[in-house]
Amino acid sequence: MAIRNVAVVGLGIGRGHIAEGYSAHPDKFRVEAICDLDSERLSAVGDDFVVPVRTNRFDEILAMPEIEVIDICTPPGVHLDQILAALAAGKQVICEKPLVGSLADLDRVAKAEAAAPGRVMPIFQYRYGDGLQKARRIVDAGIAGKHYLATVETAWNRGAKYYSVPWRGKLETEFGGVLLTHAIHSHDIMTYLLGPVASVFARTTTRVNPIEVEDCAVASLAMADGSLVSLAATLGSQVEISRLRFCFENVTFESGLKPYAPGDAPWQIIPASPEVAERIEGALADWDPVPSRFAGQLGRYHAALESGGPLPVTLDDARRSLELVTALFASAETGRTVELPIRPDHPKYADWRPQPKAVA
Numbered sequence: 001m002a003i004r005n006v007a008v009v010g011l012g013i014g015r016g017h018i019a020e021g022y023s024a025h026p027d028k029f030r031v032e033a034i035c036d037l038d039s040e041r042l043s044a045v046g047d048d049f050v051v052p053v054r055t056n057r058f059d060e061i062l063a064m065p066e067i068e069v070i071d072i073c074t075p076p077g078v079h080l081d082q083i084l085a086a087l088a089a090g091k092q093v094i095c096e097k098p099l100v101g102s103l104a105d106l107d108r109v110a111k112a113e114a115a116a117p118g119r120v121m122p123i124f125q126y127r128y129g130d131g132l133q134k135a136r137r138i139v140d141a142g143i144a145g146k147h148y149l150a151t152v153e154t155a156w157n158r159g160a161k162y163y164s165v166p167w168r169g170k171l172e173t174e175f176g177g178v179l180l181t182h183a184i185h186s187h188d189i190m191t192y193l194l195g196p197v198a199s200v201f202a203r204t205t206t207r208v209n210p211i212e213v214e215d216c217a218v219a220s221l222a223m224a225d226g227s228l229v230s231l232a233a234t235l236g237s238q239v240e241i242s243r244l245r246f247c248f249e250n251v252t253f254e255s256g257l258k259p260y261a262p263g264d265a266p267w268q269i270i271p272a273s274p275e276v277a278e279r280i281e282g283a284l285a286d287w288d289p290v291p292s293r294f295a296g297q298l299g300r301y302h303a304a305l306e307s308g309g310p311l312p313v314t315l316d317d318a319r320r321s322l323e324l325v326t327a328l329f330a331s332a333e334t335g336r337t338v339e340l341p342i343r344p345d346h347p348k349y350a351d352w353r354p355q356p357k358a359v360a
C-alpha cells in the first residue's frame, strides 16, 4: 500500500483535515507541505503536525514533484483557479465545499478533469460514520422499499465573530449563506440516500446577522421518485442540531442530533415488521465500522487511489449539490417552483446570485 504525499492549502478547516483525517491514517498519507497566506497559521500548524515544507506561495506547491495530492481548503472564491492549476500540474485534487460558485464553473472543472491525469474529490465528510452508512446499505440492498417523506433540519448558530472573517457573509466572496455553506452537508446526505430532486419551492431570509447572504431558509421538494422532502435551515438556533428523518415503506431512519457529525451512529432504524428487521440484520451482519467525517472520507479516498476505482465523492455529487442550491436560490428569488435539472440555458446556470435591480 502506497503512502500518498499531500499538500494542504488553507489552514482553517485545512487544519481539521490534518488533525482528524490525515493523522488518522499515518500508513496512507503524509502531509509533506502546507500553504497559507497567514504566516501565524503556517507556523502553528507546521509545528503542531511537524510538516517539512511551509510556504505562502501556491505555485511552489504546484512545482513540487513529490506532492501527489493537493487538498484545497481556501475560501470558496479561490477554489476554481486553484483546482484548474492543480489539475494542469498533473496533481490529484481534493477540494472543500462549495466546490465552486456556479454550475458553469463546475462544468469547467469537469472538462479540465476529463483532460488531466488527476481526479477531483469534493469534500462531503458528513456522509461518513456508521449511522448513515448503515442506512445507505439497507437502501442499496432494496430493503427500504418506497420512500414517502423526509425532513432535514440544520439548526446551527453563527454570530459576529464568525462573520468578522472578511470573505464570509458577502455574495461576492461566499456566494451564498446557510443553504450553500452550512446546510449543504445535510442536503447532500438527503440526495445521497434518495437520489435526484425533481422540483423545489424555497423561501429565504436574513434575520440572524447583518450580512448579505441568507441565514434562514425553508424549502419544499418533490423528488424524482415522487416522494416529498422538507428542508429547514437557520444560523439562529440556541441549541445546535442536525437532524434527518426518512420514512420509507419498510423502515424509518432517524439520525442523531450531532450538528457536525450527523452520519455518526446511532441512527434509529425502525423496521415495519419482524420480517424486515430480520432482513436488515442479515444485510448488516458483516458490518465493518466506518470512521466518522474526514477519517472516513479520506480512508475511502486512499482505497480509490490504490484501486483506480470510483472516488467516494465525485464531481457528479458536487454538481447535484450545486444544482439543488441553484434551484433553491432561483425559487427564493422568483417566488416560483423551479424544476431540475438546471441546464446551461437556465438564467441561473452561470450565476445563482440575485442580480442587482436595473436602475431606471
Ligand SMILES: NC(=O)c1ccc[n+]([C@@H]2O[C@H](COP(=O)([O-])OP(=O)(O)OC[C@H]3O[C@@H](n4cnc5c(N)ncnc54)[C@H](O)[C@@H]3O)[C@@H](O)[C@H]2O)c1
Residues within 6 Å of the ligand: 009, 010, 011, 012, 013, 014, 035, 036, 037, 038, 041, 056, 058, 073, 074, 075, 076, 078, 096, 097, 098, 123, 125, 165, 181
Ligand atoms: N467541510 C466542512 O465541514 C467545512 C468547515 C469549514 C469550512 N469549510 C469550507 O472550507 C473553506 C475554507 O473555510 P475556512 O472556514 O477554513 O476559512 P478560513 O478563512 O478560516 O481559512 C481559509 C484560509 O485560507 C487562506 N488563504 C486564502 N487565500 C489563499 C491563497 N490564495 N493561498 C493560500 N492560502 C489562502 C487564508 O489565509 C486562511 O487561513 C470554505 O470553502 C468553507 O466553506 C468546510
